[in-house]
Amino acid sequence: GAVVSQHPSWVICKSGTSVKIECRSLDFQATTMFWYRQFPKQSLMLMATSNEGSKATYEQGVEKDKFLINHASLTLSTLTVTSAHPEDSSFYICSTGTGTYEQYFGPGTRLTVT
Amino acid sequence: GQNIDQPTEMTATEGAIVQINCTYQTSGFNGLFWYQQHAGEAPTFLSYNVLDGLEEKGRFSSFLSRSKGYSYLLLKELQMKDSASYLCAVRMNNAGNMLTFGGGTRLMVKP
Numbered sequence: 445g446a447v448v449s450q451h452p453s454w455v456i457c458k459s460g461t462s463v464k465i466e467c468r469s470l471d472f473q474a475t476t477m478f479w480y481r482q483f484p485k486q487s488l489m490l491m492a493t494s495n496e497g498s499k500a501t502y503e504q505g506v507e508k509d510k511f512l513i514n515h516a517s518l519t520l521s522t523l524t525v526t527s528a529h530p531e532d533s534s535f536y537i538c539s540t541g542t543g544t545y546e547q548y549f550g551p552g553t554r555l556t557v558t
Numbered sequence: 559g560q561n562i563d564q565p566t567e568m569t570a571t572e573g574a575i576v577q578i579n580c581t582y583q584t585s586g587f588n589g590l591f592w593y594q595q596h597a598g599e600a601p602t603f604l605s606y607n608v609l610d611g612l613e614e615k616g617r618f619s620s621f622l623s624r625s626k627g628y629s630y631l632l633l634k635e636l637q638m639k640d641s642a643s644y645l646c647a648v649r650m651n652n653a654g655n656m657l658t659f660g661g662g663t664r665l666m667v668k669p
Contacts, residue, residue, distance in 0.1 A: 476655065478656060478657075480659075485664070486661065486662070487643075487645055487659045487660060487661045487662040488601070488645065488659045489659075490656065490657075490658065490659075493656060535598070537600055537601075539657075540655070541655030546603055546606065547591075547603075547655050548603075549600040549601050549602075550600060551599070551600050552598075552599065552600045554598070
């Protein structure tokens with residue numbers, strides 16, 4: 445199956461700072477990537493769909509100016525959490541598909557905002 | 559819109575069989591997925607159903623009834639390592655590979 449990596453795997457930052465999370469597809473070209481957020485004991489909630497070379501599509505209730513998504517190449521999408529607050533602490537997961545039915549997930553990034 | 563429901567928690571005994579149900583109400587159904595997720599890890603793919611019927615894969619089987627908007631994941635010969643969350647996800651037409659997830663079912667396997 446396809447391999448998707450995320451970096452960092454975990455990060456602790458201070459309130460008010462920004463954090464960038466990278467999602468890479470290692471063995472195929474990903475025109476579309478998805479960003480999810482998962483709070484403890486909850487399921488994955490889609491935040492946005494990242495499209496290579498164009499603007500991301502955000503789900504209702506997700507602030508596009510707070511969660512900046514850049515998909516500048518076919519192998520890299522980044523999510524930047526700007527002016528982070530403790531309530532942004534969560535597990536962030538990216539995923540992509542190869543055009544077949546299966547979707548491949550990255551290992552996730554645990555963000556803790558103090 | 560879409561609505562995907564699963565039980566929040568289930569408990570079962572090692573060696574037993576457990577069935578995790580998922581009901582959905584979506585417009586333009588184009589496939590249902592089951593994922594397993596251990597705490598702090600990414601989901602891993604278990605099964606995919608797009609036609610009615612049962613798909614069997616080792617100890618895990620998944621069933622789909624499109625007319626009823628219903629699926630279940632059947633786990634046989636439960637092992638302690640099967641303790642995890644099980645996520646039901648639906649893909650809609652014209653949504654590419656985007657998935658919408660249910661709330662997940664936390665399964666605890668006891669000795």
